[in-house]
Amino acid sequence: MQQLEHAKEPMTVRSGRLRVAWRAAHEPVAGVSRRVRLVAYAVPLAVLPSSIWRLPAAFGDGRGLGERAYVVFLSVLSDVFAFAAIGLIARWGEVFPHWVPFLRGRRVPRRAAVFQATIGAVSLTLLFTLLFVASEARGTTIRGGDLPADYPSRAGGWEAAWFYVCYVPLTLWGPLLGVLTVAYWKRRSTAERTPAAA
Numbered sequence: 001m002q003q004l005e006h007a008k009e010p011m012t013v014r015s016g017r018l019r020v021a022w023r024a025a026h027e028p029v030a031g032v033s034r035r036v037r038l039v040a041y042a043v044p045l046a047v048l049p050s051s052i053w054r055l056p057a058a059f060g061d062g063r064g065l066g067e068r069a070y071v072v073f074l075s076v077l078s079d080v081f082a083f084a085a086i087g088l089i090a091r092w093g094e095v096f097p098h099w100v101p102f103l104r105g106r107r108v109p110r111r112a113a114v115f116q117a118t119i120g121a122v123s124l125t126l127l128f129t130l131l132f133v134a135s136e137a138r139g140t141t142i143r144g145g146d147l148p149a150d151y152p153s154r155a156g157g158w159e160a161a162w163f164y165v166c167y168v169p170l171t172l173w174g175p176l177l178g179v180l181t182v183a184y185w186k187r188r189s190t191a192e193r194t195p196a197a198a
Helices: 002-026 034-058 065-088 110-138 157-197
Strands: none
Touching: 034 065, 034 157, 065 110, 065 157, 110 157
C-alpha cells in the first residue's frame, strides 16, 4: 500500500506544477476588470460550439481525406485564435513567454498587439457578424448565391436549431475581440504613462 502511495506522488506533483504554471501564465494582469476578464473568457466559449458542429461534418460520407483534414484543421485553428484573446488580459500578452526564441522576457510592443487585434476584430465582425446576419436575413450564402437544399438552416427541426445554437455565438467573436482590444490599449497606455509621470 505504501508503494502505491509513492507511485501516485510524482503524478500529483507534475499535475500540480502544470496547474500552477497554467494559472500563472493565464492569470489576468493588474488593472484588468472583472468585466473585461469575462469578455476574454467568453471569446473561446463563443467559438467552440461552431468547431464542435463542424467536426461531425468532417467525417460524413462522401468527403475525401483532404477535405476532412481541412475541416479539422479549421476547427482547431479557430479555437487557437480564439484562445489568443486571453493574451489581451494575461501576462503573456504584455511580456513574451520564456519559450519564445529571441524575444523571451521582452515587452510585447503595444501598437503591434493592438494592430493585429484590431485587424482580427474588424475582419471577424465583417465576416461572422455582418455577412452572416445579412446572408441569413436574405436567405443566401455569404457570397450571395442561393442556399443549397442541404444547407443546415434549411433542414428545419432540430438540425436547424442545432446549427443556430452552434453558429450564433460565433457572431460575437469580432465585437468581443474589439472590446478586449480597446481595453488592452487603454490599460497598456495608462501603465506606460504612469512611470514617466513618477
